[in-house]
Amino acid sequence: MSSIDSEGMLISYRVELRRFQTIEHGDLLGVRALVIHQTDAPTARHTFNGYLSKGNGAHFLIEKDGAIYQTASVKKRCYHVGRYLRSKCLALDKATCDSRQVQSIQALTWTLQIRALDRYERTKDYPERYPMNADSLGIELVGKHLDAARYEEVTAMQKQSLRWLVSELHGHFRLTPKDVYTHPQISYKHPGEASTAEWQ
Ligand SMILES: [Zn+2]
Incomplete structure (x- = not known):
């Protein structure tokens, strides 16, 4: 104890x-x-x-x-x-992501994608991120x-x-x-x- x-x-x-x-x-x-x-x-x-x-x-x-x-x-x-935070919704269950947001992020180059995903994740509260x-x-x-x-x-x-x-x-x-x-x-x-x- x-x-x-x-x-x-x-x-x-x-x-x-x-x-x-x-x-x-x-x-x-x-x-x-x-x-x-x-x-x-x-x-x-x-x-x-x-x-x-x-x-x-x-x-x-x-x-x-x-x-x-x-x-x-x-x-x-x-x-x-x-x-940079990874995306929890992408890792666990893509269906729980905001699909419009994620689609536009995934169209970016890898470096920009990492930053944009991080920004997107930080708009959520734990445990959603x-x-x-x-x-x-x-x-x-x-x-x-x-x-x-x-x-x-x-x-x-x-x-x-x-x-x-x-x-x-x-x-x-x-x-x-x-x-x-x-x-x-x-x-x-x-x-x-x-x-x-x-x-x-
Ligand atoms: Zn470590």
Whole structure:
């Protein structure tokens, strides 16, 4: 069991607090979803070093041995989703898209299409669109990118810690299993990122 303090930090013997205000960018509107990532770094230390100077980051980091770190307040926004959202209606059920809008967007070149789809998606409310930085928490799993299709396999201990963390966050923010995404599902990322993560 865990609780959340007034600073937005998860209080539990399972979580080590290692907050980096360098990766916090204003307040979250609320927590509607969780996004699972992999760091493309060999250890947690590499990511911490990056967080000292870099603006991008996520709220939690799970080391290969299962150690859970909270790296940003759950009340603050982190840049973990990326610039352009994918279209949820196109990915799940094209019939639920506004067909006129989508037809005109799909007539564009690929680069323009990505931007136009992102703008179209941001006119919707969650859960009609994928989560964005303003309404989601990011969870990073330590793991290197291997080749065009794969990341390192998520370890058994990481899976166990992720399951615990996701279930605690479900309780605190009234989320359901449908509100958990991997990064490549929602934006244009390396397809292997977090593909071996399990949280149920
Ligand atoms: Zn990611």
